[in-house]
Amino acid sequence: MITLTFPDGAKREVENGVSAAQVAASISKSLEKKAVAAVVNGKLVDLADPIPSDATLKIVTRDDAEALELIRHDAAHVLAEAVQELFPGTQVTIGPVIENGFYYDFFRNEPFTPADFPAIEKKMREIIARDKPFTKSTKTREQAKDFFRAKGEMFKVELVDAIPGNEDIKFYDQGGWIDLCRGPHMNSTGKIGGAFKLMKVAGAYWRGDSKNPMLTRIYGTAWATDKDLQAYVTALEEAEKRDHRKLGREMDLFHFQEEGPGVVFWHPKGWAMFQQLIQYMRRRLNRLGYDEVNAPQLLDKSLWETSGHWGWYKEAMFGATPAGEEAEDGERTYAIKPMNCPGHVQIFKHGLRSYRELPMRLAEFGAVHRYEPSGALHGLMRVRGFTQDDAHIFCTEEQMRDECLKINDLILSTYRDFGFEQIVVKLSTRPEKRVGSDAAWDRAEKIMGEVLEQIAAESGGKIKTAINPGEGAFYGPKFEYVLRDAIGRDWQCGTTQVDFNLPERFGAFYIGEDGNKHVPVMIHRAICGSMERFLGILIEHFAGHFPLWLAPVQVMVCTITSEADAYAAEVRDALKKAGLRADADLRNEKINYKVREHSVTKVPVILVVGKREMEEKAINMRRLGSQEQKAMSLAEAVAALVQEGTPPDLRNG
């Protein structure tokens, strides 16, 4: 006999090796019917699995949170069966659960298209209606491979080979259709229900490697209830509405055009925001002992050979030579900078540096260009020309830890100023492609690891941390700061990279207290990362409804009749004089029309002026997203807007 402990603490003695299904049946008829899987000792398992020893047991019903991933996983299997039934000869590969749904990768000479979805979904519903049980069996490695070879499923044969030797080769049968699977599954296909939908087709490399063949991936979403599915679809539509490319056009912030793939044309309004962002960062850096510099856009490629970038990243760099055939240095190849570090090392190297000058913090809003793969480009989020809020800190090894913590404070407080509270810090360790000795990497990673622990400890559990093995830069380990936006998407923005290599490669040194030459440690760091991308994130985070200090046009003064034109200009000028970005709409249009137009372009404050206001030196204020009207004197309005429009770093308290 074994003892089972239920979530409520109740215990029960049962025969050794009974299944959760039998336990459920022994508790009640209704539980037997509702049970779809079980959690044994914290692990999700099949309902039919025998329970070998004393354990905690939770019977999972379809309504439980644990069932959702099973619904999705089971749906992936049903998708594969449906596809093979409809399109014989299609090979199946893998079909995992992902956030909000599942996908399945198929190999077929003809690609699928969304036009195939209705037929596939119909077939899936048929299979679900059959409500066949999922039954598990195991095969030996050879049996498994023979089984798939016989069916021409060559990708599956490869998968069998990839399963670690100590693991069972498990199969799930769902009414005759059988797939290799680690499990677990619910007890029958009928439990999947109807709240699923195929979403899109896409290409994906077999086993995630671009050297492998391309498969066709079908993505689906699946939920416990139709209501959840509908909520998800609605959320997607909402996300689409705040797409920064759409808002960028509607708000007249920027554009792209064919002659400049991946480079931004910033319009006056977008550039106003860009400048606000830079000025905010600049003020913060000034107070923290950074010196702003500017290094050349174009430098002889030898500098990048020295840094190692030419070796690793040549394919992703823009080269440049003089265009005239008669040019004196026609033979020389320059590179447009993809990074600011070599430039900053040159500034550090210029003149003899003393340990007294350390830490030396050189900051630059550096425009860099990278030849990103065409398929990677995505609005402002991934571009070929962008501006980094970059800085390099030259310091001693002893100062490194403290500098990393200061950078951490700067990054976290910056994100807070923009309303990002949920942040994850990840430590990326040495990649395969790297420079420098293992001893140097050991030291750097050790210190970074300790700093990471300190960051987590000091945040009181608010900041989550993680390790990304092998994801570091080629010259050193790095912290990646990932923030979560208003609709739950994660973005990697800030980064801190510790570098024991580049200063040495460039022959940078300082004179120490002992009178000898020492190589400094270099810390690379960015807060926003790319200003373009950060603005894209802000646009989507705020859905265009920016806080007043960031809004491209802060105030629009609208007249009701032309009688008030002169007064409206006076109001606008008063606002401008107070440092606000204001404009006046004196067009001969109805006030409804003006209110609508400026609301559509998301101007946060509309000041309406008519005869009444003109006579009283007053305004009538309307805020974006509200229909409320507030009458107040012009002086009051200016004072209130100046107060509200003050950037967070300049506010008192």
Added chain:
RNA sequence: GCCGCUUUAGCUCAGUCGGUAGAGCACCGCAUUCGUAAUGCGGGGGUCGCGUGUUCGAGUCACGCAAGCGGCACCA
């Protein structure tokens, strides 16, 4: 870069079987001076992404290229 899809007016989109292009908004003009999300009337605007081919004839069909979109891969 890879797979798939898309590209028609500034924007959103229609355009049948291959017969020489259309709407709404925007823009311009006139009228209207009006109190918080679209005033009316009139007008101008397109080498149908670029190129080649098929055809008597191409926005429409084929091929190539480019850019964009959705993924994958990549992201110093």
